[in-house]
Amino acid sequence: MSKIFFIIFLFNFFPSINSNPLKLPYENRSLIVLAAPSIWDVNYADDFISIVEFQIKLVKILNEYETAILIADRHTMPLLDGRTKMLREHLPSTLLLEGNIYDINLRDFAPMGCLKQIKFIYRNAEWAPIASKQVDDSINRFLMKNRIKLQRREPEVVLSGRDVVDNGKNRALISNTALITNMEKLPEWSLTLKLQNAFNKVVIVPSPTSFTGRKNLRLDDVLAFADDGLLIISGLDPVTKSRTISExxxxxxxxxxxxxxxxxxxxxxxxxxxxxxxYTTMLGTEKSLFVPVFGNNPANWKRGYSTKTDKMVLRLIETNTRKRVIPVNIPREICRRGISLRSLAWILRGSAANQIRGLARGKEN
Structure with a gap:
């Protein structure tokens, strides 16, 4: 086990991480797509303003290093582009795209894969079956309406992004929840082959265990690839940690x-x-790591989070990855709901990314 497992502690703190980003041409950047909640969505009504303002700030940060676009329905769009003065910040029209997406955790139900973008069936065990299907149908309508070119659809496999941690290149960890969900339709060997077709190397690992206040932890909450061959694990869950390392x-x-x-x-x-x-809820692209930090938010201070710990973790990650590390302040309204940088983001490259960029700019590709 010691061959692959190491723990590093650093005690020097630095004021900034990668403050001068490398400006890349758009064709060399990943496209990151987010979906805003609808102003009519009762599920997010209590924190609607906080969520949307966070997404606007996030899109601006992401566009410093990659390309990012925010999808919203026609009722919510006036808030985002400034026609309705409800929000403190707004986005230009080139970073907005109209569409009816029924949930904000876009990574859960958008196409995914390392080798190719594959659209799996989406179901959420915490929701009624009809609610999951409506969310899945919403992304399918968006893809078909805009003629987004996918490499494949997989109509036999139910898979949520919450149960997938991949390095974006050639390997993925898949929660054993996926095996349980598909066991009545597919034998394990058949499911594994289909997953390998999307992600290449696949390792099945245990889903996170529940704690006092953290009853619905996702696999992508506690694990993250900081580089192609570097997996970061949160020390919060010793059971998941030991079993994952073993597998x-x-x-x-x-x-x-x-x-x-x-x-x-x-x-x-x-x-x-x-x-x-x-911090393992980070968002990674080919060249960048967007790492959540919690110590700058007053509501998080009361819980004991600090900028001192943030800086230590940022330096620790930066020391062990070739990617540039960008901190992103996370409000408590976001993290207490289990929303993360990664769960919000659908990452694309290639022709599908170019199509969506063209749609946002009002052009046809």
Whole structure:
């Protein structure tokens, strides 16, 4: 186990990380697509303003390093482009695209894969079946209406992005929840082959266990690839950690190194809500890592989160990855709901990315 597992602690803190981004031409950038909640969506009504303002800020940050676009329905669009003066910040029309997407955790139900973009069936075990189907239908309508070219659809496999942690290149960890969900329709060997067709190397790992306040942790809350061969693990869940390392050692041998992030006051982390304090909810592209930080938010201060820990973790990650590391402030209204940088984002490259860029700019590709 020691061959792939190492823990690094650093005690020097630095004021900034990668403050001068490398400006890349658009064709060399990843496209990151987000979906705003509808102004009529009762599920997000309590925190609607906080969520939308966070998404606007996030799109602006992402566009400094990659390309990002926010999808919204026609009722919500006037708030985002400034026609309705309800929000403090707005986006230009070139970063907005009209569409009716029925949930904001776009990564869960959008096409995914390392080798090719494949649209799987989406179902959420926490929702009524009809609600999951409506969300899945909404992204399918968006893809068909805009003639977005996918490499494949997989009509036999139910798979949510919450159960997938991939490096975007050639490997993925898949929660054993996917096996349970598909066991009545597909034998394990058949499901594994279909997953390998999308992600190449696949390792099945245990889903996160529940804690006092963290009852619905996702696999992509506690694991993240910081580089092609570097997996970062949150120390919050010792069961998931040990079993994941064991499965990696059996399957990947020396191809993947594992870095465990320190979590500070363990009792505080265990009792908190959502994914607050979990730096493993980071969003990674080919060249960048957007890492959540929690110490700049007053509501998070009261929970004991600090900029000191943020800086330590940022430096620890930066030391171990070739990618540039960009901190993103996370409001408590976001993390306590279990919303993360990664769950919000659908990452594309190639022809599909160019099509969506063209739609936002009012052009046809």
């Amino acid at each position: 990696l050692y059996k399957r990947e041998k020396k191809d993947v190194a594992v870095l465990e992030l320190p979590i500070g006051d363990e009792e505080k982390y265990v009792k908190d809500e959502g994914n607050c304090g979990l």
